[in-house]
Amino acid sequence: MHKTRPLGSLKDFFPRIHQPLPLDQRESRRLLDTIKTSFRTQLDKEHGWDAPGSGPVSRLKTPIVAPLSSTTPPSAAAPLLRGSARATDRHMRAILNNPLFSPLEVGSVTEAPPNVLDKHKAIFEKAVSRGLMTLPRATGFLKQVILVTRGLPTSGLGEGFHETNPGAGLLVLEWLRSSGQERDLAFLADTHFRNVLVRALVADGLENVVWAWINRLLEAAGKSYNPEEPSVPGLLIADLVVSKSRDRELDLPYSAILKAETLVKETKSRPDLLQKAWSRLAFITTMSSKTIRPKPPVHLFDPFVAMGQVIGSRQLERAHVDLHHPVNPSSSLALKVLSSKDVWKSTDALLYFLRLRSLGFDTVRHLRRTDQAQEATRIFNLLETKLGVLLHSPRALVF
Secondary structure, eight states: OOOOHHHHGGGGGSOOSSOOOOOOHHHHHHHHHHHHHHHHHHHHHHHOOOOTTSSOSOOOSSOOOOOOOTTOOGGGHHHHHHOOSOHHHHHHHHHHTOGGGOOOOTTTTTSOOSSHHHHHHHHHHHHHHTTOOOHHHHHHHHHHHHHHHTTSOBOSTTTTSBTTSOOHHHHHHHHHHHTTTTTTOGGGGOHHHHHHHHHHHHHTTOHHHHHHHHHHHHHHHTTTOOTTSOOHHHHHHHHHHHHHTTSSOSHHHHHHHHHHHHHHHHTTOOGGGGHHHHHHHHHHHHHOTTSOOOOOOHHHHHHHHHHHHHTTOOHHHHHHHHHTOSSOOOOHHHHHHHTOSGGGSSOOOHHHHHHHHHHHHHHHHHHHHTTOHHHHHHHHHHHHHHHGGGGGOOOOOOO
16 A cells, blocks of 8 residues: 555654754753752652751762862862762762763863863763773873872872872772772772772872772671682782871871771781781881881880781891880890891892891891990891892882
8 A cells, every 4th residue: 555645745744853952052051950950859759858967868888979070179079078968969969970971072182171180180081981991091090190290299198199189089989980890899909900099099088988998808808718819908908008108107007007907806807918018017117218207106006016926927027127116126036037047048039138138237226226236246247248249239128
């Protein structure tokens, strides 16, 4: 059956249904406001309004963090991070500011941004909005931020991150959440990414997020323990402690490792998860000779020393830590280590012998300060015999 010409020609009398609306900028804004108002009203009907004082705002274990644009001033960061008391406002902000829905246009990155940091952030947001972001690219982004900001005034905690231009860690965190990767924390197994991410989060004041991850990992560590695999929670704790130690004061990293010890006990996890963090902090305390740091207070130092004995840290490390006690330095364990024949044939690794050399020098200095000149001479002669030319080598360890 053939359709008649009059009926076929009726389509010419009606406009096309899927036509783009010819809206100018003001009309587009009004339409968006209308949609937002309608959506917020619908959410209020379904979820209610969490007014201040009406109870807990959220039951999420990790805080909802709204992303900051590259132009957001630091003073505006706190309200965004805290979120409002109205659940619908928090939900709306999370949707509209999600990097997956970034309104970046094709040519927006080519326009000259206010500075180089903003350019890197714009490129990152564009890649996220197009679904092109990966862990290696996110790692490269964070490393570029470190390189750009190196040498600029820093807050100390995040050396290499400009304190007046935060947001690099926050951008990556929001991408991890929006892409669903924060659910299983598998990205923390990537060493290079984890190192720079923790450093960026600490610089952005988001240390609480890292602690939430540590707690989740510790709770699950006992269920899937494999001694052949590296301990991700232990490595994450070590990264956090190192990130906190970029300040001249050592109080913060010592407080961090003691807090981690408390979490390990509360979750009934293995104490040896703290070995990596303890070893790194012991290295910072004893080997960072180029950076003159005030010694940590006794109430933090003594529990740190006791922790080393519990977790089975190396005797060489504990001996060196004893020499740096803020009030009562002791050379007893150092003399025992240096006088042992086994300690000199444990390994031929250069790093190990440089560590022994540093321990020996610090022991000799302590013995001379305590009027034990004869013993100091004996230890120095021992170093000359065992280390040879390495004893006077200008090569030093730099953390």
